[in-house]
Amino acid sequence: MKFPLEPTESYDGRIMVHLLEDSGTEKRISCSSYERAIAVVKRKQHDVTVAKIVDRDDEVVFSSADMDIDVWENV
Numbered sequence: 001m002k003f004p005l006e007p008t009e010s011y012d013g014r015i016m017v018h019l020l021e022d023s024g025t026e027k028r029i030s031c032s033s034y035e036r037a038i039a040v041v042k043r044k045q046h047d048v049t050v051a052k053i054v055d056r057d058d059e060v061v062f063s064s065a066d067m068d069i070d071v072w073e074n075v
Helices: 033-049 069-072
Strands: 015-020 025-030 050-054 062-064
Touching: 015 033, 025 033, 033 050, 050 069
Parallel strands: none
Antiparallel strands: 015 025, 015 050, 050 062
């Protein structure tokens, strides 16, 4: 069976940081480690409405709407 369209996104299995705006804009940043993802969130969290860290299984493991990144990092 042939599929007429190729996937528009590919996923390399890395941790992703999702930066979300009230306007609906979303930016995704691929990170090679949780340390890198935490650093990205700390740097960008005040510029966006919500920052999320999504693990390799596509599950949200952190959301700035629910918890401060410093608290999550310590846990």
